[in-house]
Amino acid sequence: MRNTKYDLIIIGGGAAAFSAAIKASELTGGRMSILMVSAGRLGGTCVNVGCVPSKYLIEAAKHYHSSHMALFDGVTPKGADLDFGRLMGSLRSFVDSMRSEKYVDVLKHYPNVEHVEGRASFTSTHTIAVETSEGVREVRFQKALIATGSRPSVPSIPGLEEVGYYTTDTIWGIESLPESMLLVGGGAVGLEIGQAMQRLGCQVTLVEVLDRILPNMEPEISSTLANILADEGMRIIMKARIVEFSKHGGHSHAVVVTNEGRQTIESDAILVATGRKPNTDGIGLEKCGVAVDGRGFIKVDEMMRTSAPNIYSAGDCVAKPLMLETLSAREGVVAASNIVEEGSASMDYDAVPFVVFTEPQAASVGLTEREVVKRFGACSCRIVSLENVAKARMMGALGLAKLVIAPDDGRVLGAHIVSHNAAEYITEAALYIKYGKTFMDIVNTIHVFPTYAEALKLSAQAFLRPLQKMSCCVE
DSSP: OOOSEEEEEEEOOSHHHHHHHHHHHHHTTTOSOEEEEESSOTTHHHHHHSHHHHHHHHHHHHHHHHTTOOOSTTOOOOOOOOOHHHHHHHHHHHHHHHHIIIIITGGGGOTTEEEEESEEEESSSSEEEEEETTEEEEEEEEEEEEOOOEEEOOOOOTTHHHHOOEETTTGGGOOSOOSEEEEEOOSHHHHHHHHHHHHTTOEEEEEOSSSSSSTTSOHHHHHHHHHHHHHTTOEEEOSOEEEEEEEETTEEEEEEEETTEEEEEEESEEEEOOOEEESOTTSOHHHHTOOBOTTSOBOOOTTSBOSSTTEEEOSTTBOOSOOOHHHHHHHHHHHHHHHHSTTSOOOOOTTOOEEEOSSSEEEEEEOOHHHHHHHHSOOEEEEEEGGGOHHHHHTTOOOEEEEEEOTTTOBEEEEEEEETTHHHHHHHHHHHHHTTOBHHHHHTSOOOSSOTTHHHHHHHHTTTSOGGGOOTTOO
């Protein structure tokens, strides 16, 4: 470390940390002295073990799967060959290149930002202890940003540690494709990896303790996607609890309890995808007065300020409804803006789009039907099957689009989609929500035809007339 005092200390090296460092540097013309302390690889969850490797695997699996599927009469699929070890090697190489280009090399453009690999812990509201390979050093700061991220939360199940397992962080080191895999948890990341593995030739069995996958999304989204995954061969067991693991002849055995009794599931590999917990332990929050919730996530206000006035927090370590790289990056910008000029920016979580990158993709933004009913006492919704969307019909695609509007004035409050390329057009719905537009604004906006995105317009037009009474592109 070059100095013993800095204007800003950032603990963490992921999306929130980098966006904050860049924004603070830009707002001060590079005059703010910033120390970034990170314990892991630069880039955090997304580039190293999250968005980047998972989407790489998903796209590879999609290509392999499609090469074996007959879609059009007269076009005969030949089928691609799979070298799983080589695929995973190329995945890891891509991750390395993205980390270098988007994080390591970026720091070179900000000489006011000093990066140190080590562990930081607060010793007071204005000091931290930084532990590196060279020892421990105390550093003073005016303001701080906690952006320490999260890690997989692994349930305590007898025998799990003994049989061994992968998490959504460690699965990327796998070298050979298992014949079978037990997927524990029906959340977004688990479903993405699970479908990819199923498509590559691994028999996946999903065990979910709740009554549906993606429990925070609309029920129609959950059921539609579950049916599609099941049709591809994934075995899905709902309302089930794993009570014990054991090893028998090189295979893992899981004892699963449902309303129908007990059953044993044999697998060659186990992927635990049961959520994440914050990296807030062991960083001295009690010494600087930063409050956390019951799960250890840091409490912040709309300016991303913690209970300590000079300390801010952003990213997956913060108490919030969603864990997304894009959201973390925005939080980092808001935090940095307020660090430089208090009160200059605030967070808005009402129009944050998120996507589950299965195929088809499940995308959502805004309020669900249940949330609207709870808030307004009533709700107006329309659901359109992709059977009514010309592009989807061409491609044999399944799915739906659901539009949720305010019952009194027609404002768009939520959009929920299962569709190919849903990630590419859910942001359109987010803009309608963000700027208080109505379903008629969707209707009156000319859309390209034929596209999957037509589903959004059709869901708006469904408030005017039955789909059976509409010709192509009618308004």
